[in-house]
Amino acid sequence: MMKTYTQEYKVEAVKLWLENGRRSKEVGEKLGINQTLFLKWHRKLNGEATAPAQRPITQAQGLSTSPSSHLVAENARLRRENERLKMEHEILKKTVAFISGITK
Secondary structure (H helix, E strand, C coil): CCCCCHHHHHHHHHHHHHHCCCCCHHHHHHHCCCCHHHHHHHHHHHHCCCHHHCCCHHCCCCCCCCCHHHHHHHHHHHHHHHHHHHHHHHHHHHHHHHHHHHHC
């Protein structure tokens, strides 16, 4: 029987992994989660495509219908990247706070 996890559990598991600085395999084993599944959650939570099929058809085939559609696609990509970078920045701030709390 396949085990299902809540979205909250996935978020907390990935956050735990990112905040403690250990390898995904190690944290996954402690939580009883397959490393592949664990990394898939991480990619999905960061808005990264988990498979090439999720890309728009025009991008996957290298086609562009007009210059404006290219700009719209680029703008959307940059917005996703910006959100991911903001999240990574917040995670790094929490990690530094956590580590400096340990060393005091």
